[in-house]
Amino acid sequence: MADGETIADEENMADGQRRRAVPPVARHMSLNCRFQVPTPTSSTTTSPSAAKKIRTGDTATLMSDVKLTREEWERELEDVKIRKEDMNKLVMNFLISEGFVEAAEKFRIESGTETNVHLSTTIDRIAVLKSVQAGNVVDAIEKVNVMNPEILNSNPELYFHLQQQRLIELIRDGEVSEALKFAQDELVPICLNNQDYLEEFERTMVLLVFENIDDCPHSELLGMSQRLKTANANTFGRSYASKVAEDADIGSKQAQ
Amino acid sequence: MVVNQESEGNPIDLFRLASRWRSGAEWKKIVEEMDSDPVPSHLNTINSSGLFHIVSMDKMSVLYTATPQHGHDVGVVQADCPAPTKRLAYYFEMKVKDAGQKGQIAIGFTMQHFKMRRQPGWEANSCGYHGDDGYLYRGQGKGESFGPTFTTNDIVGAGINYASQEFFFTKNAKLVGTVAKDIKGPLYPTIAVHSQNEQVTVNFGKKPFLFDIEGYMLEERLKQQAVIEKLSLQPDVNYSIVRSYLLHYGYQDTLRSFEIASENTYPSVPANGFDDQRDMYALDRRNTLRQLIKNGNIDSAFQKLHEWYPQVVQDETSIVCFLLYSQRFIEYIRVGQTGDAVKYARSQLSKFYSVKSYEDLLEDIGGLLAYEAPEKSCLGYLLDIPQREFVADAVNAVVLSTNPAVKDAESCMYSCLEKLLKQLTLCSLEKRALNEDQGEAFYLHRELQSGGRAN
Numbered sequence: 001m002a003d004g005e006t007i008a009d010e011e012n013m014a015d016g017q018r019r020r021a022v023p024p025v026a027r028h029m030s031l032n033c034r035f036q037v038p039t040p041t042s043s044t045t046t047s048p049s050a051a052k053k054i055r056t057g058d059t060a061t062l063m064s065d066v067k068l069t070r071e072e073w074e075r076e077l078e079d080v081k082i083r084k085e086d087m088n089k090l091v092m093n094f095l096i097s098e099g100f101v102e103a104a105e106k107f108r109i110e111s112g113t114e115t116n117v118h119l120s121t122t123i124d125r126i127a128v129l130k131s132v133q134a135g136n137v138v139d140a141i142e143k144v145n146v147m148n149p150e151i152l153n154s155n156p157e158l159y160f161h162l163q164q165q166r167l168i169e170l171i172r173d174g175e176v177s178e179a180l181k182f183a184q185d186e187l188v189p190i191c192l193n194n195q196d197y198l199e200e201f202e203r204t205m206v207l208l209v210f211e212n213i214d215d216c217p218h219s220e221l222l223g224m225s226q227r228l229k230t231a232n233a234n235t236f237g238r239s240y241a242s243k244v245a246e247d248a249d250i251g252s253k254q255a256q
Numbered sequence: 257m258v259v260n261q262e263s264e265g266n267p268i269d270l271f272r273l274a275s276r277w278r279s280g281a282e283w284k285k286i287v288e289e290m291d292s293d294p295v296p297s298h299l300n301t302i303n304s305s306g307l308f309h310i311v312s313m314d315k316m317s318v319l320y321t322a323t324p325q326h327g328h329d330v331g332v333v334q335a336d337c338p339a340p341t342k343r344l345a346y347y348f349e350m351k352v353k354d355a356g357q358k359g360q361i362a363i364g365f366t367m368q369h370f371k372m373r374r375q376p377g378w379e380a381n382s383c384g385y386h387g388d389d390g391y392l393y394r395g396q397g398k399g400e401s402f403g404p405t406f407t408t409n410d411i412v413g414a415g416i417n418y419a420s421q422e423f424f425f426t427k428n429a430k431l432v433g434t435v436a437k438d439i440k441g442p443l444y445p446t447i448a449v450h451s452q453n454e455q456v457t458v459n460f461g462k463k464p465f466l467f468d469i470e471g472y473m474l475e476e477r478l479k480q481q482a483v484i485e486k487l488s489l490q491p492d493v494n495y496s497i498v499r500s501y502l503l504h505y506g507y508q509d510t511l512r513s514f515e516i517a518s519e520n521t522y523p524s525v526p527a528n529g530f531d532d533q534r535d536m537y538a539l540d541r542r543n544t545l546r547q548l549i550k551n552g553n554i555d556s557a558f559q560k561l562h563e564w565y566p567q568v569v570q571d572e573t574s575i576v577c578f579l580l581y582s583q584r585f586i587e588y589i590r591v592g593q594t595g596d597a598v599k600y601a602r603s604q605l606s607k608f609y610s611v612k613s614y615e616d617l618l619e620d621i622g623g624l625l626a627y628e629a630p631e632k633s634c635l636g637y638l639l640d641i642p643q644r645e646f647v648a649d650a651v652n653a654v655v656l657s658t659n660p661a662v663k664d665a666e667s668c669m670y671s672c673l674e675k676l677l678k679q680l681t682l683c684s685l686e687k688r689a690l691n692e693d694q695g696e697a698f699y700l701h702r703e704l705q706s707g708g709r710a711n
Contacts (some may be wrong), residue, residue: 001360001388001450003327003378003397073682080678081286084275084649085642086700087501087673093704094498095514103513110507112550112641 088113137166160190160197164204171207179208268657268665270575271613274674275649278642281634290699293340296348296445296460304333304372309449317457320356320449328373331449334366335460338442339416341694344476347415347469348445349426349459352387355407356454361387363414365423365443376446381439384448385414385425385432392425392435403432411466416443418694419476426467440692497673503535504671506542506652537659542652549648554584557651568654576654578608582621583647589624590639597625 092113095104107113128147131140141162144152152159163186170179183205191197270276277283298315308322309331320331339346350363364376364384377384377393384393387406391399406412406427413426422434447456459465495518502511541564548557558580561569569577581604588597601622608614620635627633637643656668670678677700684698 001358001375001386002391002393002399003375077678077682078272080681081277081290082274082674082677082681082700083277083283084273084645085277086704087274087671087677089704090700091498091501091673094494095510098494100514100517103510103517106513107502107507107510110510110546110550111505112645 085113089115132162132165137162137169156190160194160200163187163190164200167204168207171204176208267574268653268669270579270650270653270669273646273649273653273669275642275646278640278646279637281637287701291342291697293342294337295340296335296337297462298336298460299333299447299458300336300444304331308373309333316459317353317455318447318449319455320452323452324360324450327375327378329450330373330375331454332366332370332372332374332376332446333448334370334372334444334446335458338368338444339365341418341442341692342688342697344419344473344696345415345417345424345469346445347413347465347467347472348461349411349413349465349467350447351411351457351459352406352408353455353457354453355387356449356451358451359388359405359407359454360450361406361454361456362393362446362448362450363387363412363425364393364446365414365416365439366446367439367441367443370444370446375448375450381441382446383423383435383437383439384446385412387412392433394435402435403427413465413467413469414445415469417476418691419480419696421694424472429466429468431467431472497676500532500535500672503532503539504652504656505649506539506546508539508543534656534659534661537661538655542655545651545655546648549583549651550644552587552590552644554580554587558584561651565655565658568658573607573611576650578611578614578617579647579650581605581608582617583644585621586624586638586643589630594625 088107088111092104092107092111092115095101095107096115104115108115128140128143131137131143141152144162152162167179167183167187170182183201187201191201277286299311299318301311301315304311304318308324308329309318309320311318311333315336318331318333322329322331324330335348352359352361355361360375362375362377362384364382366376366379366382366384370376370382371379375384375386375393376382377386377395377399378397380395382393382395385391385402386393386399387410389399390401390403390405392402393399403425404427411428415424415426416422416437417424417434420434421437423437424434425432445458445460447458449456499511499514502508502514541560545557545560548554548560558569561580569580571577585597585600585605588594588600605618605621608618621638623635624630624633624638627635630636631639653669656662657665659668662668681698681700684696688695688697
């Protein structure tokens with residue numbers, strides 16, 4: 001409810017009085033805040049910021065006011081605690097997500113890092129990844145649908161990128177009429193309601209205009225990087241599928 | 257001890273290796289200290305005036321008992337401590353048990369020295385969502401139209417989103433709206449009642465919230481993730497970092513497998529700034545030593561070290577010797593040869609008792625003798641893989657430091673990945689400190705816990 005008294009008071013209050021309300025309270029509060037900040041005593045705290053706030057002792061900590069020497073920074077770096085176990089997990093995650101299955105297995109042995117990703121889904125994923133890397137998108141889509149038909153339905157962006165890749169492959173192989181037909185039949189419907197897809201699609205179509213595709217301003221679309229982007233979009237999509245596959249796996253085992 | 261030509265014999269502190277955190281219990285304590293922020297748990301009975309309202313015995317409800325006469329007899333209660341700031345967002349809820357005569361209930365945030373007889377939002381540096389008119393008040397007697405009114409049996413929530421610097425309010429699990437937060441300093445969750453028989457109960461998180469706060473925070477994180485994804489990196493920078501990591505620690509088999517598998521994807525690019533030559537130093541031998549230690553074959557590891565790098569084991573009381581002797585003791589315990597373990601301790605470990613920094617570890621390994629099944633005890637971590645990894649990493653570091661091309665022995669302890677992660681963590685902490693310590697910082701173990709949720 002609106003405060004009847006303040007409104008009346010506001011009308012009576014002089015301008016100076018009204019303006020007084022905000023600033024002193026704010027500054028008072030931030031000073032309070034500063035003194036409440038705990039002083040780092042042992043090396044077990046990771047709050048280098050606290051120490052610095054007390055050093056500057058200023059109300060407003062502007063970027064320009066904070067001056068750190070290299071030594072101070074390096075000292076604070078040493079206080080940052082990172083566990084080897086976690087770094088190993090990070091590397092393991094990288095090896096698996098990127099499809100380096102054998103390396104992941106070797107890493108498991110050499111470092112003792114465990115992982116809960118099932119090897120079977122990994123092998124499937126690698127198969128999909130390899131198809132895309134080899135330029136065989138039709139095969140990749142088939143494999144994805146076999147693994148988990150829902151994936152493409154629930155990830156329209158992934159589906160678009162796969163189809164875009166197919167179009168790129170057709171253009172690269174010089175199949176102009178095939179490419180045009182594919183574009184009209186498959187890609188146009190997907191892009192109709194989506195501005196982002198439309199722009200990407202148009203960029204891809206430009207490839208057709210150039211006889212020598214290397215002259216095309218968007219020729220990076222043809223390179224390895226585009227294939228890899230798709231392949232990786234695929235594998236990220238895979239982490240959902242892996243989870244679903246695992247759940248389905250567990251579910252069917254329980255049902256037996 | 258490592259004696260470099262340049263240094264005056266300063267040993268590298270192997271207890272700064274990332275693998276020294278091998279006790280789960282110890283790490284848990286460290287983690288709890290990181291970003292520890294007190295969290296509100298109940299209503300503050302000390303500063304609430306108690307004239308117009310009563311706070312229940314469990315300190316979770318308030319009832320307005322008086323008859324309101326004017327605008328300075330609001331029954332306002334704050335939480336026992338301010339909202340924690342070292343997180344993405346803070347949120348709490350309130351259930352209206354009884355809207356009383358006029359339903360003049362409010363929820364919001366105020367500062368420590370708020371005038372406790374006024375509605376939140378009626379005074380400067382406070383903010384309140386009022387149930388009787390659905391208005392939002394932020395520092396003036398007049399509010400602005402904001403959302404629906406709320407009354408008996410409604411559950412309303414108030415929160416602070418530190419990433420977007422906004423207050424947000426919810427009613428019955430739906431987000432009502434947001435407003436910019438321009439108040440600086442600690443903010444107390446606040447509730448208020450102002451007409452006869454109004455009663456509300458507050459929930460600071462002990463019970464599950466009606467509003468999907470996790471989903472809300474996830475959305476915010478995805479927004480941040482989207483910004484990050486727009487950054488373009490060199491395409492093979494991941495490869496270089498991982499390769500350098502494997503080289504640094506001497507994981508030779510993995511490295512070989514990794515290199516073969518990435519031949520086609522990553523044509524060999526001499527990555528700038530990565531010290532390949534330095535990391536490749538003594539790769540075979542380091543790998544051999546690591547394997548010996550991993551298999552518990554400490555005697556052979558010692559023998560090889562004496563043969564290949566005698567300067568490293570010259571000082572019998574150095575950290576690396578201490579770790580190796582301790583590990584030998586642990587291996588005796590592992591196979592149940594307690595008699596031999598004691599004999600070994602008497603002859604080899606006694607010389608370490610005079611060194612203060614070895615005290616803790618000595619105590620722990622000695623303690624292993626007390627248990628019939630030491631692996632099940634609280635000292636069980638010493639028999640686990642991370643302990644062996646620690647010793648192997650220590651040996652790895654000292655061997656790397658024998659490289660004549662290395663000027664700074666300290667740097668042999670850290671891989672590129674570790675240096676990067678440390679910089680990342682510290683930068684995020686600095687960034688947060690400049691934002692009045694509000695928001696989430698980067699912590700590797702937290703990112704791993706939430707396992708790819710942003711994917």
